[in-house]
Amino acid sequence: MASMRDIKLRRNSIQSTQKITKAMKLVATSKLQKAKTRAAESRPFFDKMRETIGSILDKSNAVNHPYLTQREVKNRGYIVITSNKGLAGGYNSNVVKLVMKNSEPNDSKIVAVGKRGADNFRRNGYEILEQYNDVIEQPIYKDAILIGEKMLKMYTEGIIDEVYIAYTSFISALTQEAELIKVLPVDTEEFKGTGEKSSDMMTYEPSPEEVLEQVVPKYINSIIFGALRESVASEHGARMTAMDSATNNATEMIDDLSLEYNRARQASITQELSEIVGGAEALK
Secondary structure, X not given: OOOHHHHHHHHHHHHHXXXXXXXXXXXXXXXXXXXXHHHHHHHHHHHHHHHHHHHHXXXXXXXXXXXXXXXXOOOEEEEEEOOOOOOOOOHHHHHHHHHHHOOOHHHEEEEEEOHHHHHHXXXXXXXXXXXXXXXXXXXXXXXXXXXXXXXXXXXXXXXXOEEEEEEEEEOOOOOEEEXXXXXXXXXXXXXXXXXXXXXXXXXXXXXXXHHHHHHHHHHHHHHHHHHHHHHHHHHHHHHHHHHHHHHHHHHHHHHHHHHHHHHHHHHHHHHHHHHHHHHHHHHO
């Protein structure tokens, strides 16, 4: 049985840790409210871009464009969004595991947003093409454009033949889900029926291909931007849940140690009383 001093030191240590986890939960809760609002604000833009592309593909004759053309896949590019910090439960590991489950190091190239994901992929033998650590702290649309242009350039140059984005979708403060979606080439089947309902064919000037040349990059940027915003909200939600769980676990440990301390104290007092009584009897 541990001594009273050891029990007390351990209890004090856990109480100090509990104060930290409680403070981190409050900070994450505060940040979550702002991040959740920003994520909701980015969705209408993404939905409108999707509707626009759906209209072009639905109401035009067969469109031939490099962004839509499937080709032999030799290398895949993955935009992986994680955080720079830990203590967020399975937030980072879930995204990394999802990508690793659907890829191989020898034919996959990673564009990492967030330090945690980059470090994990590097340890597992994946090639890191680019790393953006600061972007995830407070993402803006300019950041999405920077990443989008980089991926489009590598795609058009043939460095990568497919582009995927892995991020954590924000469902609620308690629920976040890792997702992997294909960005390039654009899957025309996915857009069937997404455009505005009309039986008339749409006329484009100068051509649907040139319209797509302008619209698809914006669509890809909007996907990246939405994923960044969703991931930030998910990170704060995951951290809030993890710190709440840690705080509750600390409370249980403190209660158990307090009970153990009281039992040890009672045993010590009983022993002292026994020694006093024994000494008094010996003096008679």
